[in-house]
Amino acid sequence: MKRMVAEWEKQRVVLLSFPHKDTDWHDPEDKKSLEEALSPFIRIAQAIAYAEPVYIICDNKEKISGMFCSTRNMTFIEIPTNDTWIRDYGYISVKEEDELKLLDFTFDGWGGKFEAALDNGVNTILHNMGYMGTTSMETIDFVLEGGSLESDGEGTILTTSKCLCNPNRNGGLSKEAVEAKLRETLGATRVLWLDHGYLAGDDTDSHIDTLARFVNRETIMYVKCEDQSDEHYEALKKMEEQLQTFKTVEGKPYNLVALPMSDAIYDEEGDRLPATYANFLITNDALIYPTYGTPQDKVTHQVFAAQFPEREIIPVNCLKLIEQGGSLHCSTMQVAY
Template sequence: MTGCTFPTEWAKQAAVLMALPHAATDWADDLKGALRPFVRIASTIARDQPLLLVCDDAEAAKMLFCDTRNITFIELPTDDTWARDFGPITLCCDGGRRFLDFTFNGWGGKFPSAKDNAITAELVRLGYLWGACETVDFVLEGGSIETDGRGTLLTTSRCLLNPNRNPGMTKEQIETLLKEKLCVERILWLDHGELEGDDTDAHIDTLARFVNEETIVYVACDDPTDSHYEELGKMQRQLERFRTPEGDPYRLVPLPMPSAIVKEGRRLPATYANFLITNHSVLLPVYNDPKDAEARAIMTELFPDREVVPIDCTRLIEQGGSLHCVTMQIPACR
């Protein structure tokens, strides 16, 4: 697409999109407890920049906040709360925005998705998102892709090549479509790495993230007795083989793995890689774990010009996602 770029998360943002849990979602068994991290995340974002907050009852939602400045409450029906995956993927085109409305199918048909899949088009129709909108007949979630902002896409083969997303399409066909729609020149495919309890089929935002054009942070496991040890080791070795557009190795920064969090016999996919970069802050998921402090120190060193804000995401991870999963940035494109 001529004149368009796929901006990084650290580029200037106009807003962030979120959706609140409600009684008809999977959070219903402890809705009050579920709302706590959502309100904390939303309040932290709105402290510095606008927030679009989708909710089933705007007046009730307002009562959750002491300060509603910078928050726009939008009443729309939702299936769930994972705005990263059903929200718009935004291109910057000649100073304006172009929203790509890919198909969201509930991570390969695992969960209901029709209401969430309609949200981007509704936000554009109602005027909450300003810019052109293109409906793309291709299943893609925002959590499955990372960009360096200069033509490189980082993703995982376990997700994008999974037959539960776009059956019948070859890797070459998927690459061609992504390069055209996302205005990227090359795709780096990670073939290893997946967290137990992850319903997304190995979203990249649980495993490895760009923090600048030359640096990738990634989840590392140094415990040979951990079930993730072998796969994450293979992922690290593949990352070491990746090169920047200039042909140089990336600077790789390992993030620790939180201790295993188990609920009803199921290990949950806790990860520090699921952080959100905003205009002035980095919101870091933490899990009441001794390694929280180490993860925060690493991120503080990587982002000296932003405040690193730890947010307890223990309740979020019980539903299989974390902080980045419930947010989607809208670039300023200027």
């Protein structure tokens, strides 16, 4: 039996990819831009490393390691990258007969929107350097991003049709064709398709990890918009209605836990940024979630504390991250045991 490992299962390490001078985080006219961009990545790494190992991919390991007060549980690895969103080009962990295998899918910069050749090569370089030990890696000629998939660890995949069936990925496959590929590569026994929901300012074509997330085999957390004047209201209401029709493997309705929609946040040009609380990370001992300096931050903390009583709930300010279109979960990728 093959299956995609759920995020809440035991993790071996979490991967991060730090900003550098050749990424969009660097503004030649603003010397502080890169320094400001590094700040949330440092905080995320610290939040993870207190309880489990972190591999930090960077351009200069001496420089980056020097930014930390403590580097316990941290390993700094120099590999060239285009960008920082390793959720979408990092390994996807699957188990086959309880043996871990790392899958290296093709990453094309979210349908050719951005240059991604270096990012697409990270998994192979990291594996060749020996950081994954004797764990095998399989490279697959199919465009698939980690942020587009949610797994319950038992064969159910939650995803969005807008992303996986988009013409800018694999030529625009049908749901049936995508499902066949997910069965082949991830051992998917069924796929739950969300056909509604989006975030303004999102470059990913509605990645599932911005909208709805498995937190156990019977529970889905999702973004709920209460403000009828918000542009997302109708689409997220339809998404909620569709989630209500989904059933567990046993045929029971899922336990649906709503996360608040953040107040609108805009960049200097007046464009709305994709602030979402669904972009959290589950680690071995913690739930790390993004904050945006809005009233919903506190409400979200309470929701997570109620849902994860056995884990430490750690907030990280991610206002800087959403300026580049991603958030906390997008900047990380866990590797299973």
